[in-house]
Amino acid sequence: MKEHLLSKIxxxxxxxxxxxxxxxxxxxxxxxxxxxxxxLAMCILSLGLAYPWALCMKLRAKYHHTVVCGKRLxxxxxxxxLAHHWLWWWFLCVITLGIYSLFLHVRMEKWTIANVIFExxx
Numbered sequence: 001m002k003e004h005l006l007s008k009i010x011x012x013x014x015x016x017x018x019x020x021x022x023x024x025x026x027x028x029x030x031x032x033x034x035x036x037x038x039x040l041a042m043c044i045l046s047l048g049l050a051y052p053w054a055l056c057m058k059l060r061a062k063y064h065h066t067v068v069c070g071k072r073l074x075x076x077x078x079x080x081x082l083a084h085h086w087l088w089w090w091f092l093c094v095i096t097l098g099i100y101s102l103f104l105h106v107r108m109e110k111w112t113i114a115n116v117i118f119e120x121x122x
Contacts, residue, residue, distance in 0.1 A: 027065035035061050052082035063116055077115035085111060 018024045035058060042054035056079040063075040089107060092100040 022070035023068045025066050053079040072119040074119045
């Protein structure tokens, strides 16, 4: 039973893909927890007004520690740009009585991915 479990761990897609594609996430748990605390503190202390800045800080750290096929990613998003979009999206939610909120996750993903590049490109 123990041998079977060990073979399953060795066959994990995390380990397999790290070897095969050189894709991995290299942030430590401690650094991640500190980042989460900073994110929450910024959002709570500013009553949500600093959310775009906090989110950009979080995404910058996330993509800085992400390697895909041997190439490190970099987040280049601007918090002011996100704040502009964020206000516009909230306005659309209000005038559509919340219907636009169904599209917010997709809009946020589009904005995020549009602002992620390979580090060598910058």
